[in-house]
Amino acid sequence: MVYKIWMSVVKEFLLLKRDLGGLIILFVMPLVLVIAVTLIQDSTFKAVTDSKIQILLVDKDKGSVSKTVFENLEKSKYFTVVTQIDNKPITEEIAKENVYKGKFQLAIVIPENLSSDLQAKVEQNVEKIVINLGLTDSTATAEPQRVIKEKEVKLYFDPAVQMSFKNAVMSSIDKMISQIETKSIYATFQKQLGEETIDFEQKNFITFKEIIPRINNKEVRPNSVQHNVPAWTLFAIFFIVIPLSINIVKEKSQGTFVRLRTNPVSNLIVIIGKTITYSIICMIQFYMMVAVAVFLFPSIGLPSLNIEGHFFLTSVVALFSGFAAIGFGILLGTVASTQEQSAPFGATSVIILAAIGGVWVPVFAMPTIMQYIAKSSPMNWGLEAFYDVLLRNVSFLEIIPRITLLFLFFIITTSIALFYDKKKRAV
């Protein structure tokens, strides 16, 4: 039996060795994928980004507020302010047109008299408070107050920009305007109280600080690599479903499967041979991805994957994820009659599993119903197990539930394939 399994493994490796397309799918595409995706997504994780987003600023105010907005934006790590196009000042119409055509992602229009009206409004409010507190000359006749209309800072977004970017920009502009208002209120109070020499503390009283988890007394700061390498490695591991299912379908169409059915060898031995071969391939894929993330990434400006102390546990997770993928591939190859059925179905189902498993969108950001569905995806079990090891620094015992689920998935899918095959076998 052992010799039969060994010969099956040798045969599978020889078949793969001579299948250039299959080798590219198995080894080259995952590397290209992980490098490309990590490079693209890196900026969203980076604390400091090299590429700043250009935004248009239309200043109708010409006052202190617009000046502060301009200065704060210029000081920002993320934006460069553009106030002129072709050496001409930007009007609201020009800004709108450029943004809606996608030439710029954002335009900010500061309304006329914003600074003066803000100052007037604050003064009116402060004056009311001061009078109510009896801090002014009570005999003085109060002048009727002018009505000041609310002001609106207009934002134009390129329709193609993502909601997360819009929300982030709106939130930071909102914060900036709040700070300007607060400063203005403080200044007016000082003026009204005639205490212009008093220096109010205008720094934020409440601040926040992110506490980074520490492993071996070293901060483990999540970055694009720590997130992307496990996610896309898992995606690549699951893509093994395509060559594996094609391999099984080919055996059926070439007649070798029929020959094997007449040989004194059980289908279980054939499946064990395939499982061993493709598990080795999964591990090679995994170690290639890790090697690229550790050694190549720093030379192309990406953070290096921090796998120190996690090598064994991540290998275990990769192996069990591989089992789950192999089980799925065996089932698909057994049920499908043609390559035209197995290849597109395999590719599409892996993409669906990745999507619901949280490879693209984190599970916590999904609607409630999708969160439940996500938890039933083997890709999610694998991904969470990788994150547990790499980012949450858990022990082997703590990943046992997730890797057990992955192994159960392999056992169930393989059993269904064996049962299906037995039902189809004649005698």
Place this chain on the structure above:
Amino acid sequence: MYSLNNVSLNINEGQIFGLLGPNGAGKTTLISMLCGLVKPTSGHFTIDGLDYQHHSSKIKKIIGVVPQEYALYPTLTARENLLYFGSMYGLKGSDLKEKVIEALDLLGLLKFADKQVQTFSGGMKRRVNLIAGILHKPKVLFLDEPTVGVDVHSKTAIIDYLKALNQDGTTIIYTSHHLAEAEDFCTQIAILDQGQIYAQDTPSALIEATKEARNLEDVFISLTGKALRDGL
């Protein structure tokens, strides 16, 4: 409607038994049943006193099967294919390697042993296909159209090899459309049509028993008629 109906056969050890019949007669279905690939809806058969229901793995060890299609891995070499399929019959090590070399040599393929099967001609593929089914020296060999689509030289090599195998004690059960080949090759013949056996005897006895028949082809036409048998 059944592919086979009321078929009763007794094939003795050491025979070369030919199953002949027009397209759709049920030859491949019958041979597939005997090889354990198709389950009969009713009825019973034994091979060397064993039935599939209870002794499936024992039967599979003593039979060899050469399917009609080239049941080989095209990107593996002839040697790699044969080492793999030989190992599935329990052969291993130097014994397996020697048997592969011997069979390749006997069928004139030794110098192509390390070429990928996909580069072979139809005749060469047929010969490798044959070797893959006989490496373990089976007691009973099933052949489904073993010479279809091959040139005269390959056909002669295959038939000669099978005769030698039969001389060594292998019982051969074979289907074919080549009536002249069957007449020369088989010791016993059954003519099958519409799922039933119309006649069964030695080739010479069948010719003698049919009025005005000069060869097996005349017997065949006499029993099955001249109508075309195309069908889906």
